[in-house]
Amino acid sequence: MTGPEVALYALGVVIFLAAIFVSIALHELGHLYFAKKFGCRVSQYMVGFGPTVWSLKKGETEYGIKLIPLGGYVKIIGMFPPETDREQQISRGEQVPADTAAAPARQEAHSDVLVAASAATPDAPLTLRKSNTGLFAQMVSQTRAAEFELVEPGDADRLFYKLPAAKKILVMVAGPGVNIALAFLCFLCVYGIYGVHSVEPTGRPAVSVVSDCVIPQDAKRTACQDSDQVSPARAAGLRPGDVVVSFNSQPVTSWSQLSDLIHANGDSVAAMEVERDGTQVKLQASHTIAMPRDLDGGGPKQTATVGFLGVEPESREVVTRHGPVYTMERMGEMTGHAVSSIVQLPARVYNVAQAIFGQGERAQDGPMSVIGGSRLAGEVAASTKPGLDIGGKAALLGLVVGSFNLFIGVFNLIPLLPLDGGHIAGSAFEGARRCLARRFSRPDPGHVNVARQLPVAYVIGLAMLSMSLVLMVGDIVVPLKSGL
Numbered sequence: 001m002t003g004p005e006v007a008l009y010a011l012g013v014v015i016f017l018a019a020i021f022v023s024i025a026l027h028e029l030g031h032l033y034f035a036k037k038f039g040c041r042v043s044q045y046m047v048g049f050g051p052t053v054w055s056l057k058k059g060e061t062e063y064g065i066k067l068i069p070l071g072g073y074v075k076i077i078g079m080f081p082p083e084t085d086r087e088q089q090i091s092r093g094e095q096v097p098a099d100t101a102a103a104p105a106r107q108e109a110h111s112d113v114l115v116a117a118s119a120a121t122p123d124a125p126l127t128l129r130k131s132n133t134g135l136f137a138q139m140v141s142q143t144r145a146a147e148f149e150l151v152e153p154g155d156a157d158r159l160f161y162k163l164p165a166a167k168k169i170l171v172m173v174a175g176p177g178v179n180i181a182l183a184f185l186c187f188l189c190v191y192g193i194y195g196v197h198s199v200e201p202t203g204r205p206a207v208s209v210v211s212d213c214v215i216p217q218d219a220k221r222t223a224c225q226d227s228d229q230v231s232p233a234r235a236a237g238l239r240p241g242d243v244v245v246s247f248n249s250q251p252v253t254s255w256s257q258l259s260d261l262i263h264a265n266g267d268s269v270a271a272m273e274v275e276r277d278g279t280q281v282k283l284q285a286s287h288t289i290a291m292p293r294d295l296d297g298g299g300p301k302q303t304a305t306v307g308f309l310g311v312e313p314e315s316r317e318v319v320t321r322h323g324p325v326y327t328m329e330r331m332g333e334m335t336g337h338a339v340s341s342i343v344q345l346p347a348r349v350y351n352v353a354q355a356i357f358g359q360g361e362r363a364q365d366g367p368m369s370v371i372g373g374s375r376l377a378g379e380v381a382a383s384t385k386p387g388l389d390i391g392g393k394a395a396l397l398g399l400v401v402g403s404f405n406l407f408i409g410v411f412n413l414i415p416l417l418p419l420d421g422g423h424i425a426g427s428a429f430e431g432a433r434r435c436l437a438r439r440f441s442r443p444d445p446g447h448v449n450v451a452r453q454l455p456v457a458y459v460i461g462l463a464m465l466s467m468s469l470v471l472m473v474g475d476i477v478v479p480l481k482s483g484l
Helices: 003-037 085-091 105-110 135-149 165-194 232-236 255-264 324-343 345-356 370-382 390-411 420-439 450-477
Strands: 042-058 061-076 196-201 207-210 243-247 272-276 279-282 289-295 302-308 311-313 315-320
Touching: 003 042, 003 061, 003 165, 003 370, 003 390, 085 135, 165 324, 165 390, 165 420, 207 232, 243 255, 255 302, 324 345, 324 390, 345 450, 370 390, 370 450, 420 450
Parallel strands: none
Antiparallel strands: 042 061, 196 315, 207 311, 243 272, 272 279, 289 302
């Protein structure tokens, strides 16, 4: 690449990374805003993971940026309802003795292992109670203990789990909701300002392209070979720019009329008269070729034999600008594709892993990491493809950023921890359960303990990390080809 192309490539990468950084920050800001609005205490608002690069304490919240910009988090106090006596005391705002507060979390995980001998009959042997002694159980216990260590005496009425279900859902859905809203804005700007560009025939019986040969319909090539027959249009002497005046002595006034005449001609003689450079020219007689052609229609695929001449119509670029309704319709289609991609994500990532080790080719419609997105953005910005102006490049970058935001928003709604959808699902179940209890005059069933999903969350988190690493390596070793 030349110096200017390198500079444009770097600019595209910077724009994309900045857009993703802002998207992450706004995602977390959505959580932060509603958590504070509903009175919860938020101790941290962080963009990124790993070591802290910069932070600022304002009020009761620490705002900061971390080293690895692959996500972010908002630390809302009291995400999980209490289980142990100590957690119950803390959640009520009671003072916990210092020695109890300092007890290791694993002690609480094992505190119910033995049944007290005094509780057993004299002849009964000492029995072991079923206990949470597994690795995941210990990790859950330690996570819960760490969660309640952040609770301060004045937080009793500010814990997240105590919010009504509807408010908890709003806090958690605000994050992915922001991403979906950003995607909508990106797509709206593209469709509303740049518009949808399409190439459509002008309708005039003017020829823009003359085929050199006849390539069979089932041949997977576009270049002519020595064995291919010369096209009837080339044999008749047609040239780009010619306007067909008559076909087989029948006057022609539109391209659709000319097309119908050619198709109906089969393999018969084709005598044409054209207007060329202001004068009318009679071309030598040729024969159209009868070829199979797929018919358009919503039913089963059908093929008919029609005449073939070997010409393409004069066309022009048409720009159509659309509003919010069109944008929402397109986003609905994209959301369907996003859901399908999420379902197929493990298989698609496996395809990337195979390509990394040379066991196959990487699917060009497969997933990519932030590295792949940066690379694509750089290629768009540095492209010298004819017809791709500054507006076109900006529109493509907008579509890339919008697509990433839409995917992030939809992905985070999966109803499993550690994703936002896990808390949303738990809160929705809690609200429905309490509503049914009130409806049938039953006791309040209490809060849903989403912490029981934590073992699943650890597995999913590990899987997400593994897939992210595979995609990042794939975007370096076997990058997707943009064609720009």
